[in-house]
Amino acid sequence: MKHARRYVPSTVLALALFTAGCAGSRMPPPDMSAARSAIADADQAGAGEAAPLELRNARQKLQQAEQALERDDQERAAFLTDEAQVDAELAQAKTRSAKAQAAVDELRESIRTLREEIDRSRKSGGAQ
Amino acid sequence: MKHSAFLLTLALCPLLLAGCGGPPRANPALTSAREAYATASNDPSVVANAPVALQEAEEALRRAMAVWEGKEDTDKVDHYAYLAHQRVRIAEEQAKQRAAEKDIENVRNERQAVVLEARAAEAESAEARAAAERQRAEAARAEAEAALARANELAAQVNDLQAELTKRGLVLTLGDVLFDTGQASLKPGAARTTAALVTFLNENPERNVLIEGYTDSVGSDESNLSLSQRRADAVRAALVGQGIAGSRIRTQGYGEAYPVADNSIPAGRQQNRRVEIVISDAEGVIPARTP
Numbered sequence: 001m002k003h004a005r006r007y008v009p010s011t012v013l014a015l016a017l018f019t020a021g022c023a024g025s026r027m028p029p030p031d032m033s034a035a036r037s038a039i040a041d042a043d044q045a046g047a048g049e050a051a052p053l054e055l056r057n058a059r060q061k062l063q064q065a066e067q068a069l070e071r072d073d074q075e076r077a078a079f080l081t082d083e084a085q086v087d088a089e090l091a092q093a094k095t096r097s098a099k100a101q102a103a104v105d106e107l108r109e110s111i112r113t114l115r116e117e118i119d120r121s122r123k124s125g126g127a128q
Numbered sequence: 129m130k131h132s133a134f135l136l137t138l139a140l141c142p143l144l145l146a147g148c149g150g151p152p153r154a155n156p157a158l159t160s161a162r163e164a165y166a167t168a169s170n171d172p173s174v175v176a177n178a179p180v181a182l183q184e185a186e187e188a189l190r191r192a193m194a195v196w197e198g199k200e201d202t203d204k205v206d207h208y209a210y211l212a213h214q215r216v217r218i219a220e221e222q223a224k225q226r227a228a229e230k231d232i233e234n235v236r237n238e239r240q241a242v243v244l245e246a247r248a249a250e251a252e253s254a255e256a257r258a259a260a261e262r263q264r265a266e267a268a269r270a271e272a273e274a275a276l277a278r279a280n281e282l283a284a285q286v287n288d289l290q291a292e293l294t295k296r297g298l299v300l301t302l303g304d305v306l307f308d309t310g311q312a313s314l315k316p317g318a319a320r321t322t323a324a325l326v327t328f329l330n331e332n333p334e335r336n337v338l339i340e341g342y343t344d345s346v347g348s349d350e351s352n353l354s355l356s357q358r359r360a361d362a363v364r365a366a367l368v369g370q371g372i373a374g375s376r377i378r379t380q381g382y383g384e385a386y387p388v389a390d391n392s393i394p395a396g397r398q399q400n401r402r403v404e405i406v407i408s409d410a411e412g413v414i415p416a417r418t419p
Contacts, residue, residue, distance in 0.1 A: 079203075079204075079207045082207075082211060083207070083210060083211065083214075086210075086211050086214040086215065086218070087214065089214075089218055090214050090217050090218050090221065093181075093217075093218045093221035093222050093225065094221050096221070096222075096225045097221045097222070097224040097225035097228065100224075100225045100228035100229050100232065101224065101228045103228070103232055104228050104231045104232055104235055107232065107235040107236060107239055108235060110239060111235070111238060111239050111242050114239070114242045114243060114245075114246050115242060117246055117249075118242070118245060118246050118249045121246075121249050121250055121252075121253040122249055122252075122253065
């Protein structure tokens with residue numbers, strides 16, 4: 001018993017150091033699911049056409065983040081995940097604004113066509 | 129020499145100080161993110177249409193600034209600057225989207241107005257076309273009526289003239305009773321015969337006449353030719369005397385050519401002694417005589 005007690009403090013210390021070391025060197029692993037679903041949403045919205053560059057960046061960065069995680073480079077993985085997320089959000093925003101603009105353009109075009117028809121019908125009506 | 133060394137030291141002092149305790153070294157990514165944020169936050173459309181996204185961009189920029197001021201690694205500063213810059217872009221895109229969505233409402237209303245205008249114009253032009261069509265139909269009907277009236281009138285006049293419709297058009301034949309034998313001067317009664325022609329020519333100013341003289345086969349060709357020409361000219365003179373413009377009248381003597389009856393019997397010779405008056409068509413044209 002006396003023999004064993006001699007070792008208790010050092011064991012506790014070692015355990016504490018070990019846990020502390022663990023907590024210190026390892027950040028919580030980055031949450032990639034948000035970035036992943038942001039990319040999926042952007043893709044779904046049509047970013048492949050409206051914002052292909054941003055979508056590609058997001059995908060590449062997410063892939064690089066996974067590789068960084070495999071290398072145990074937590075900080076790099078977290079950075080890349082955040083960048084992938086913001087890239088995907090930009091892709092979504094670009095896609096939505098392009099769609100809204102396309103709708104405006106389409107309406108304007110239809111107005112232009114109508115006006116041409118009006119002019120034509122006025123001319124053909126007024127010529128006689 | 130000593131003086132300039134002193135100056136150099138003086139000049140280097142602020143640099144040394146900056147190196148020690150001044151602000152951290154400029155980071156290009158952060159600088160451009162700050163510039164982008166400054167532009168966006170001065171854009172009324174972004175401020176009005178994407179306030180939340182703009183605030184998120186501002187927060188991201190603050191984080192990046194804090195990292196930079198904390199003199200962290202360039203990689204880290206770059207990373208946070210990148211996030212901030214992308215947030216600015218997101219705010220700008222959102223502002224564009226909202227502005228376009230607001231535009232859609234206005235443009236839709238505008239389109240509705242134009243659709244109504246188009247319908248009105250279509251109705252208007254249909255009405256104009258119908259009116260024009262009615263006008264054309266009316267004009268055509270009036271024209272047809274006028275043509276019919278002219279035709280009827282002409283028929284009546286032709287009837288008065290006792291002219292004959294031939295291949296050359298209307299031909300009025302004046303018999304030899306108008307002239308004494310061998311003479312080219314019209315008898316006094318001839319004026320009554322030509323009166324109907326004068327009336328006709330006055331009523332149809334677009335028509336011209338060709339007066340052709342013919343004889344029987346008695347006598348020489350030359351004398352017959354000359355007599356037929358003189359008789360045609362005498363009829364012309366009578367018409368001119370009654371007010372018909374000389375420019376509308378041509379004459380031609382044919383002598384004993386183109387007989388219409390047998391010259392061997394008196395009745396046939398009497399028929400051959402004649403003056404034919406060919407009346408032109410409405411364009412004033414008289415087809416040439418063919419045997």
